[in-house]
Amino acid sequence: MSTQINKTIIALKETQAPETPLCAYIYDLAALTRHATEMMQVLPKNCELYYASKANPEEQILNALAPIVDGFEAASGGELAWLHQCQPQVPLIFGGPGKLVSELEQAIELGVEAIHVESLTELNRIAEICQQKEKNCQILLRMNISLQGLPATKLTMGGKPTPFGLSENELADALAMVKASSHIKLLGFHFHLMSHQLDRQVHLALMKLYFNTFITWKKRYALDVNLLNVGGGIGIDYANPEQRFDWRLFCQELDVLIEESQLSAVKIRFECGRYVTADCGFYVMQVLDIKHNHGQYFAVGHGGTHHFRTPAAQNHDHPFFIVNGEPEKEIEGGFSSIKINQEAVTLVGQLCTPKDVLATQQYVEKLQIGDYLVFTQAGAYAWNISHQNFLMHAPPRVQFI
Ligand SMILES: Cc1ncc(COP(=O)(O)O)c(C=O)c1O
Known part of the structure; x- marks a missing residue:
């Protein structure tokens, strides 16, 4: 890979x-295609993978x-508008807190696969829009449940007080509101409690918690629902990039867990972002100056964090490699710049x-x-999460290979 990046x-x-x-972003689309294809190939039969486009x-x-991917x-x-414009055929789902009424209308007009409902107020707004427009809408209820002792990651969206999803004690009211609307169809539940998950076993335990909760609620409320969105959250170990x-x-x-839980007839949907695109991106900065301070x-x-906020946002030293460049010409007898x-x-x-x-205090063999x-691993939550206008520096170049 590095040969191709060098070229x-x-x-x-x-x-x-x-x-x-x-100063540039380079994206390896062939590697992205390979990786996403492999992700899809090994999915259990009743599972789907949607791409969380917020990652990139x-x-x-x-x-x-x-x-x-499935959507x-x-x-x-x-x-929503951008995804529809770029790929009108691809199925869309719509989540996130604080949706505007106009955005809910947009999603309903577009006929998205499902809206992930974040609150009772939002559910009420959806019901009103559907009633007024005489349109139908499919929803999932996004739930914030207890993690029941599972270790948290460094980015948790639930299992504690957060602005995301409904509390379990609101579920009965939400189900009553769904029942009262002839336009809303409840397809199932949505969970996204943790991002940055690096531990496979913990993620599997989280899936088990979602499965058990789904089964319990289905039975308790006699629900005819068959879709379980288990969110995204598969992490990238920026500190140990080889550790995958x-x-x-x-x-x-x-697959074994699905079988054991007797959930083969339920559609299980992932919506992953970081794990899909992180590896395909590279952010390149040519060295302008070296100082000893x-x-x-x-x-x-x-360049800097206004292009590539990922390490600052996640508080890590970002992995990198060095490609030798043309050294600056030095005037004989003049100032000799620092070389490391x-x-x-x-x-x-x-x-x-x-x-x-x-990255802080990183050992290098040579740098000038x-x-x-x-x-590396600059393909997710990178350029698009950066404060690009700060200091009004020029944007990086972008190259897809
Ligand atoms: C609701 C929801 N789904 C999916 C994702 C994607 O998460 P990740 O990029 O960690 O896979 C996020 C990320 O914030 C999210 O909030």
Whole structure:
């Protein structure tokens, strides 16, 4: 892979002014296609995989995934419109807190597969819209249930007070409201309690909790529902990139769990984001300056967290590799810029804030001005979650290979 990235860096560099240092996102669409296909191939028979487009809604990414996944998940009216515009044939589901009435109307007009209802107020609004427009709508109730002792990840959306989903004590009221509407069809339940899950066994235990809850409610309320959305949340171990969540093994174990739980007739839907696209993206910053400040080395790259907020948002040192660049010409007898040999260096961007750090005190064999810092696993929650207008720096170039 790194050979291909090297070639792409050289090609990009050749097509810009030689004095401008490179700053770019590179996406490997072939790798994305391979990975998503493998994810689909090992899914148990009654499972579906939707792509949570919030992870990366680039058109080329959506186009690559559209023929592979079962559908796309949207979490705003903007995403809904964009997904529909890019891939009108792909089934859509619509979740997320604080949906506007206009967004609910948009989803109903579009005929999405399901709206994931976040609150009783939202359910009431859906009922009113359907009544007024004489339209039908399929829903899942998003539930925030107790984690029952399961270890939490660093990003939990439920199992504690959060703005996400309904509390279990609201369920009876929600079911009564559904029953009172001739336009709303309850398909089942939606859970997304944890993101950043790195532990396969814990995720499997979470699935078991969802399964048991689904079975209990189905029985308790005599519900004719057959869809269980188990959310996304499969993590990427940025600190140990070689340590991967074993999706294949997880799916094998899930298959056994489905069998044991007698849920083969229930459709189980995943809506994963990070795990689908993280690996296909690379963020490249060419080194502008190297400094030695209060005993530590700093390499300032062309770019920063305004393009690539992932490490700052998740508070980690982001994995990277170095591609040698053309060293800056030095004037004989003049100032000789700092070069790093077998030392630790902190990799920063161009922003006037000490928070613009992509990795802290990382050991490198060699680094000099003009080299390229290539941050891997930059394909999810990266460019699109960054504060792009801060300091009004130019955006990175974007290349799909
Ligand atoms: C409701 C919901 N579903 C799916 C996802 C995707 O999660 P991930 O990217 O961790 O797979 C998110 C992420 O925030 C979410 O909030």
